[in-house]
Amino acid sequence: MQKKTSAIKSISELFPYLPQRQDDWCKLIIDMVRKYQKQHGDFPNSSQAWGTLWDNPPMGYGISNDKDRGGEDALLMGGKTLSRSAFNKRWNYWTK
Numbered sequence: 001m002q003k004k005t006s007a008i009k010s011i012s013e014l015f016p017y018l019p020q021r022q023d024d025w026c027k028l029i030i031d032m033v034r035k036y037q038k039q040h041g042d043f044p045n046s047s048q049a050w051g052t053l054w055d056n057p058p059m060g061y062g063i064s065n066d067k068d069r070g071g072e073d074a075l076l077m078g079g080k081t082l083s084r085s086a087f088n089k090r091w092n093y094w095t096k
Helices: 024-040 046-055 084-094
Strands: 064-067 073-077 080-083
Touching: 024 046, 024 073, 024 080, 024 084, 046 073, 046 084, 073 084, 080 084
Parallel strands: none
Antiparallel strands: 064 073, 073 080
């Protein structure tokens, strides 16, 4: 069961299980969460986070929208793909 985002006070509280070595996708997601929190005064849930990444990703990462090989919505960054299901797996692990 995920925590209510309105009760969360910090990134480390939202993501207690972030990896020690953070790849570019991890950094992008953290930057998006910070931006979202500044704009909305609250932290996003997984659906809000994906929607923000899809519609308005942080600048400087060169993100574009596409489909993966299976036809699922995916983000592209520097030749790497993050599908919606892969994003959800990360989010669910980091927030468990």
